[in-house]
Amino acid sequence: MGTSERYVYLDHSATTPVDPRVVEAMAPYWSEIFGNSESSHAFGQAAMSGLEQARETVADVLGCRPAEIAFTGSGTEADNLALRGVAWAARESGRGNHIVTTPIEHHAVGRTVDQLHDLFGFEVTRVPVDQYGRVDPDDLAAAIRSDTILVSVMMANNEVGTVQPMVRIGRVCRERDVVFHTDAVQAAGRLPLELDDINVDLLALSAHKFYGPKGVGLLYVRRDTSLIPAITGGAHERGRRPGTVNVAGAVGLAAALRLVEEERVAETARLRRLRDRLIEGVLACIPDSRLTGHPTHRLPHHASFAFRGVEGESLVLGLDLEGIAASSGAACAEGEPEPSFVLTAMGLFPDWSIGSLRLTLGHANDEPDVARVLEVLPGIVERLRASG
Amino acid sequence: MKPLQRQDPCGLGAAADRSAEFTAKPSPEFPSRVLVALSGGVDSAVAAALLVERGYGVFGAMLRLWTERGPDDAHANRCCTPEAVDRARRVADRLGIPFHLVNAEAAFKDQVVDYFIAEYSAGRTPSPCIPCNRTVRFGLLLNRALALGARFMATGHYARVRHAQGRYQLLRGRDSHKDQSYFLHALSQEQLAHVLFPLGGLAKGEVRVIARQRGLPVAEQPESQDVCFLADGDYRRFLARQAPHLFRPGPIRDTSGRVLGQHRGLPAYTIGQRKGLGVAAPEPLYVLAIDIAENTLIVGTAKELGQDECWVEGMHYISGETPAAAFRATAQIRYRARAATVTVTPLPHNGARIHFDSLQQGITPGQFVVLYEGEIVLGGGVICKAPKSML
Numbered sequence: 134m135g136t137s138e139r140y141v142y143l144d145h146s147a148t149t150p151v152d153p154r155v156v157e158a159m160a161p162y163w164s165e166i167f168g169n170s171e172s173s174h175a176f177g178q179a180a181m182s183g184l185e186q187a188r189e190t191v192a193d194v195l196g197c198r199p200a201e202i203a204f205t206g207s208g209t210e211a212d213n214l215a216l217r218g219v220a221w222a223a224r225e226s227g228r229g230n231h232i233v234t235t236p237i238e239h240h241a242v243g244r245t246v247d248q249l250h251d252l253f254g255f256e257v258t259r260v261p262v263d264q265y266g267r268v269d270p271d272d273l274a275a276a277i278r279s280d281t282i283l284v285s286v287m288m289a290n291n292e293v294g295t296v297q298p299m300v301r302i303g304r305v306c307r308e309r310d311v312v313f314h315t316d317a318v319q320a321a322g323r324l325p326l327e328l329d330d331i332n333v334d335l336l337a338l339s340a341h342k343f344y345g346p347k348g349v350g351l352l353y354v355r356r357d358t359s360l361i362p363a364i365t366g367g368a369h370e371r372g373r374r375p376g377t378v379n380v381a382g383a384v385g386l387a388a389a390l391r392l393v394e395e396e397r398v399a400e401t402a403r404l405r406r407l408r409d410r411l412i413e414g415v416l417a418c419i420p421d422s423r424l425t426g427h428p429t430h431r432l433p434h435h436a437s438f439a440f441r442g443v444e445g446e447s448l449v450l451g452l453d454l455e456g457i458a459a460s461s462g463a464a465c466a467e468g469e470p471e472p473s474f475v476l477t478a479m480g481l482f483p484d485w486s487i488g489s490l491r492l493t494l495g496h497a498n499d500e501p502d503v504a505r506v507l508e509v510l511p512g513i514v515e516r517l518r519a520s521g
Numbered sequence: 522m523k524p525l526q527r528q529d530p531c532g533l534g535a536a537a538d539r540s541a542e543f544t545a546k547p548s549p550e551f552p553s554r555v556l557v558a559l560s561g562g563v564d565s566a567v568a569a570a571l572l573v574e575r576g577y578g579v580f581g582a583m584l585r586l587w588t589e590r591g592p593d594d595a596h597a598n599r600c601c602t603p604e605a606v607d608r609a610r611r612v613a614d615r616l617g618i619p620f621h622l623v624n625a626e627a628a629f630k631d632q633v634v635d636y637f638i639a640e641y642s643a644g645r646t647p648s649p650c651i652p653c654n655r656t657v658r659f660g661l662l663l664n665r666a667l668a669l670g671a672r673f674m675a676t677g678h679y680a681r682v683r684h685a686q687g688r689y690q691l692l693r694g695r696d697s698h699k700d701q702s703y704f705l706h707a708l709s710q711e712q713l714a715h716v717l718f719p720l721g722g723l724a725k726g727e728v729r730v731i732a733r734q735r736g737l738p739v740a741e742q743p744e745s746q747d748v749c750f751l752a753d754g755d756y757r758r759f760l761a762r763q764a765p766h767l768f769r770p771g772p773i774r775d776t777s778g779r780v781l782g783q784h785r786g787l788p789a790y791t792i793g794q795r796k797g798l799g800v801a802a803p804e805p806l807y808v809l810a811i812d813i814a815e816n817t818l819i820v821g822t823a824k825e826l827g828q829d830e831c832w833v834e835g836m837h838y839i840s841g842e843t844p845a846a847a848f849r850a851t852a853q854i855r856y857r858a859r860a861a862t863v864t865v866t867p868l869p870h871n872g873a874r875i876h877f878d879s880l881q882q883g884i885t886p887g888q889f890v891v892l893y894e895g896e897i898v899l900g901g902g903v904i905c906k907a908p909k910s911m912l
Binding site: 444446447449450451453454513516517519520 | 554580582619621622623624664665667668669670
């Protein structure tokens with residue numbers, strides 16, 4: 134389609150290509166080292182060895198103990214295991230019944246919390262966010278009650294890229310002795326992940342967001358955090374995530390995490406420059422456009438915009454026809470055409486919040502990609518506006 | 522919408538029947554970009570396949586329409602259920618073309634669903650596909666297509682467009698059983714300038730054969746016919762949910778004013794309806810009229826149902842020009858009606874009076890009467906009760 138010779142991929146917050154070095158690291162674990170890591174024979178031991186090396190690599194990068202890492206099937210699964218696990222454990226021990234979170238969480242958290250409320254009777258407080266999508270730690274502290282058992286705040290928002298004041302939120306939770314969970318799926322490779330600095334108790338990651346394979350995530354569980362397993366079965370992952378372990382996936386996740394962390398400082402500096410050029414260019418070229426999310430406290434690869442009176446999905450369509458892959462922040466799963474709940478929570482009016490566009494950069498992007506967007510996007514917005 | 526000077530991409534000359542375009546290829550240097558409105562059904566899939574094979578730069582789009590909010594699938598809009606979206610997506614994938622959803626929920630609610638409810642509130646029987654085609658499918662979506670750089674929008678309708686004497690003509694589809702020109706009669710010259718109907722010259726059977734030959738994953742998809750937003754197919758239950766205030770019981774009278782019984786609320790009845798009146802009479806009785814002002818249903822015999830005249834408002838002529846004098850034509854008073862010979866007298870304010878050569882049963886206010894001259898659609902309008910301004 135179109136006249137472009139090259140397709141520009143600008144949707145790295147949706148997923149990333151697997152780094153060839155990661156593919157290489159995973160290669161032996163399909164047909165050679167194929168054993169079940171729980172088997173006691175040589176095949177099992179070889180798989181277990183790869184799995185535990187992966188766990189050590191992850192622990193080394195995150196600055197935690199290997200025993201605190203559980204591999205999961207996805208970031209969503211990690212969030213589910215964390216939230217349900219903490220809530221059920223608190224219910225069992227009678228410690229309390231109240232959860233504090235935000236209105237801008239990914240559905241992996243938001244809908245799990247809704248279910249804990251609807252089916253299990255937990256009380257939920259959603260601390261509001263400001264116009265940039267940031268939580269005020271003082272508001273959060275005020276929302277914590279004596280029966281609060283869990284605080285869940287995402288490290289960085291997928292839709293608008295806003296990064297939360299994690300250190301201060303972590304300090305509040307520590308002072309009030311409340312378990313702190315964060316969905317850090319957007320953060321790996323893009324933000325520092327030193328766990329002790331942010332006092333987090335539970336943290337979820339997903340490999341495919343940082344050049345690793347799909348179908349594998351992890352949950353960090355600080356020692357002494359009590360969880361009831363939301364999936365029951367065998368003793369894999371210390372009973373936290375039963376089911377035969379995806380050893381190749383875990384190896385891939387670990388290799389990918391090490392690589393993005395090693396390259397993080399240089400790569401994020403490069404992406405930040407591209408991002409800022411993109412943001413400045415779009416805001417300068419397109420009338421009635423604005424940046425969504427925080428101008429500085431934002432993911433280095435993430436540019437998100439609202440255009441008054443234009444539908445985000447039409448922008449995505451128009452860009453796709455011009456050979457540019459983008460996404461609309463307005464969670465446009467089928468049957469969900471409402472204005473973005475994230476932008477609504479940030480106080481944007483509907484005629485703005487239907488027009489959201491997310492462009493997220495990655496390894497393969499460079500200056501010409503940004504130039505290409507700036508070449509075609511203004512015309513698309515103008516034509517769509519003119520068409521009513 | 523900008524009226525574009527339509528270039529002839531095939532070099533067939535101004536008077537070419539456009540269905541002939543599909544035997545020629547556009548220039549390879551400048552493949553025409555075409556949006557195909559996919560529905561998840563076989564017709565739109567074959568339309569897309571034919572255009573791809575002719576070398577058009579095709580992209581697929583599907584409208585996301587308004588759906589009644591409800592607890593289960595019974596409230597879904599059948600035009601855009603997740604299953605239909607999946608089928609359309611598989612068709613696009615099979616053809617190697619992009620596929621996107623276009624949200625038309627608000628426009629569809631305003632222009633189609635609210636119209637539907639308002640017409641029943643006014644004691645008329647609406648025909649929602651016609652405003653949907655005019656304002657949503659060939660309005661919002663066509664505008665979107667042109668804004669995205671498309672030269673044309675194509676659909677799987679069985680109808681033809683022809684350019685002759687400097688104007689676009691709309692013609693019946695070649696397959697008389699499938700002809701859908703009735704639903705397209707409200708399109709304007711500007712809209713017709715930008716639409717392609719690749720199936721206009723084909724029969725339904727041929728379309729299914731093409732779908733099977735191409736391995737399209739919708740070849741055996743059954744026909745969809747009912748109003749798409751009536752998820753359970755029952756417009757009375759829909760109205761009872763959406764506009765319960767419309768259902769006020771009232772008297773059933775005959776033409777002499779005698780009360781014969783009680784009705785359940787006027788939206789439950791249509792002109793010509795015989796069953797479900799709950800009135801015992803020596804002769805079968807039919808609904809003759811719906812009197813909203815008096816909340817009264819008027820019934821009578823089959824003989825009383827026949828009429829040889831009706832009034833029409835909102836007349837639209839495809840040529841863009843209202844004829845100066847009365848003219849002869851054929852007319853359909855509903856989609857499946859047999860075309861009847863008529864004399865049409867244009868009236869001021871886009872009105873018309875239509876005299877039928879023979880009696881017609883069940884002329885229904887709210888339904889569209891569509892006028893033809895042979896295969897050519899002349900236009901149409903809404904049947905109304907004789908308004909004073911027209912007499």
